[in-house]
Amino acid sequence: MARASTCHVATRKGLFTIARGASSWSVSRVNFLGDNCTLAVPDPRSGTLVAALNHGHFGVKLHRSRDGGASWAEIGTPAYPAMPDGYVPKMTFIGKPIDWTLRLVWALAPGGADQAGVMWCGTMPGGLFKSEDGGDSWTLNRALWDDPLRELWTGGGAEYPGIHSICVDPRNADHLVIGVSTGGTWVSRDGGTSWRIGGKGMRAEYMPPELQFEPNAQDAHLVVQCAARPDVLWVQHHNGIFKSIDRAGSWTEIHNVRPSAFGFAVAVHPRDSETAWFIPAVKDEKRYPSEGRVVVNRTRDGGKTFETLTKGLPQEHAYDLVYRHALDIDDTGEVLAFGSTTGSLWVSENGGETWQTVSLNLPPIHSVRFER
């Protein structure tokens, strides 16, 4: 298994590809300069790269490259069906009904290794779309959309609920787990034909006491799955860190995390389900690194203990916040990268022990994804 040598960094002002040179990483290509690139995801099955753009006035678009980013073509965009006549959407947490229109592409995930062309797309407001032709066309998953509990999803930090995590089980691509902010975790065992909400154990202390353990009220910020042991999932949640060892059947809260259990990003080692990385921030309306120090928390014992990794990271007056998709790990489990809202980008080639600064001057970073 080769170490990653290319990484795609989606930012508020374009898509930046960084590549490893003889001894360091640097920007090797820029696409869509000036445009808001919210996500870019490589598909290791086909070698294609799909980028999501949010043009504001002109809406959300998807583009695909078949040559590593040298050229691009616009592909299909997920579209919501017409709202049925007479249908009255439920009111949400913030007093606004959910509109059936695409607001943001928030997750893109290739299907299984045996599902050429299948891609999944999570959106705001809470849509899960599937493509069977590499993104040329998309269909809304009605089983999830029509679930009465879906109507109770609500916005977390955003106005609308969104699907940000799509985990495709490498053993069986019909086994799916998705994460919703705010709507907890959802599980399908039949490729999306039917869904059930994830089990209990997550806790939302910001809710009224009777609702704090309600699975559909949980603000999961990101869900990641261990490739070698896919029954193990980690969640960075608005309220803390949670782990499941039974494919979201139940969740266990991880306690005593310093400097903070709040954050957005999480990465799990692809071969060791007990090793995971987090980037803590002061909870929850403050959202900056504790004491102005950028640190990475790593557990290597399933969350019993954490090491706070700092070598190469700024330790004074640093106010970098790391969004949920802006941390990634390669297939070896040794190379990690993360980027911040203030345009800083760091890479580690030794599991987070030390970090190399790639740039401190990029635009605000939405997502970081290694080429696989």
Add this chain to the structure above:
Amino acid sequence: MPTVRFTDNIQRHVECPTRQVDGVRVREVLDAYFRANGRARGYVLDDQGRLREHMAIFVDGGLIRDRHGLTDPVPADGIVDVIQALSGG
């Protein structure tokens, strides 16, 4: 026949030359234009066929009123301008 003109800013995404098309309502005029330029539709209208939130349409210099149904009338020699609804600083 009405004339449809588009903001310069859309041109780098999808070419939208000024054209004359049939129609007596904004919806009909746009549908006629998008029949020959399908990709432009998604840049102007959302997935429910409504005018995008931050777009604006003028007919002969007047802002249209029906942003969802696009039922505002268009004179036979009318000018339809599709622009960005710029706001803020």
